[in-house]
Amino acid sequence: MMQEALHYAMNKKGEAECLLCPHLCRMPPGHTGKCGVRRHINGQLFSLNYGLISALCTDPIEKKSLYHFFPGHQILSVGSFGCNFRCGWCQNATISQCCPDDFGRPEPTPPGVLLESAGKSGGIGLAYTYNEPTVWFEYMLDSARQINDRGMKNVVVSNGYINREPLEELMEVVHAFNIDLKAFDRSFYRRETGGKLQPVKESLKAISRKGIHLEITYLVIPGLNHDALAFEGMIEWIQQELGPETILHLSRYFPARKMQQPPTPAETMQELYHTARQRLPYVYLGNMPASQGGTATRCPDCEQLVIERTGYRVSKLGMDASGKCTGCSKSICIMS
Ligand code: SF4
Secondary structure, three states: OOEEOOOEEEOOOOOEEEOOOOOOOEEOOOOEOOOOOEEEEOOEEEEOOOOOOOEEEEEEHHHHOOOOEOOOOEEEEEEOOOOOOOOOOOOOHHHHOOOHHHHOOOOOOOHHHHHHHHHHOOOOEEEEOOOOHHHHHHHHHHHHHHHHHOOOEEEEEEOOOOOHHHHHHHHOOOOEEEEEOOOOOHHHHHHHHOOOHHHHHHHHHHHHHHOOEEEEEEEEOOOOOOOHHHHHHHHHHHHHHHOOOOEEEEEEOOOEOOEOOOOOOHHHHHHHHHHHHOOOOOEEEEOOOHHHOOOOEEOOOOOOEEEEEEOOEEEEOOEOOOOEEOOOOOEOOOEO
């Protein structure tokens, strides 16, 4: 289903300039942007994937990865098609590196129908995830407004590659973000994603300063972004710019798509985990055997175990109903 895009302008050459993400694609008539899902047709820019759902599933909120936002709850999760990055290791390439035509055009699902599904799912709301939701901004925003009006929660799982104005619009109705920070290295972003690091940092700062719940995911890929010095620099930046209680998920890479090198060694994950823990109290390991730990929440002050996680099962052990540590009364950074 096509819907006229938000955030674009026509220039003097008759091109549509998309202002949604920092690629700022300029499209002559008939051309499509880098994301593959926004096209200039007869003097207007259209979103080609409005309401086209590639995946719809009720997941534990921990699977998004959000460990400090309504822990133990479920959330209806929706994805569409397209992406504004080109990561060689993408696990969802079948829906991200394509256009809707590749999928035989599923029937569009209006935001109102999605709202009803979210209500019936028994979860806390709707998560925009699986592929990059920025590239289906119009559908996400329309759905998020309805979800918000109904008193439910909106969660966005994103690469953070979005311009400030649309991000501000989104932040009015979104309650939590998980943003991928893929490296702390400009050349990595250019080479591996086709994008830039700086706009992602700007998005992280904007979300944090607005006081919206934020968790960050860092996928550790050996040889590409596990350099100890760059990693330390990133942790310092997170602590100083986003706050000392910023939540960080270190996720272990496994071969996918074009990238077939072996998985990240468990020792590398442990080393980076301990580096991060020196500055940040809430650091987690993902895609690792349970025996490696790194999934529990401990009180930053007295180190008491506050939340234990076994797979996606959550036990709140050392936290009272007001969110304080039962050992020392420190407020634990948990939204619920
Ligand atoms: S959203 Fe798509 S069309 Fe718009 S600037 Fe980004 S990549 Fe280009």
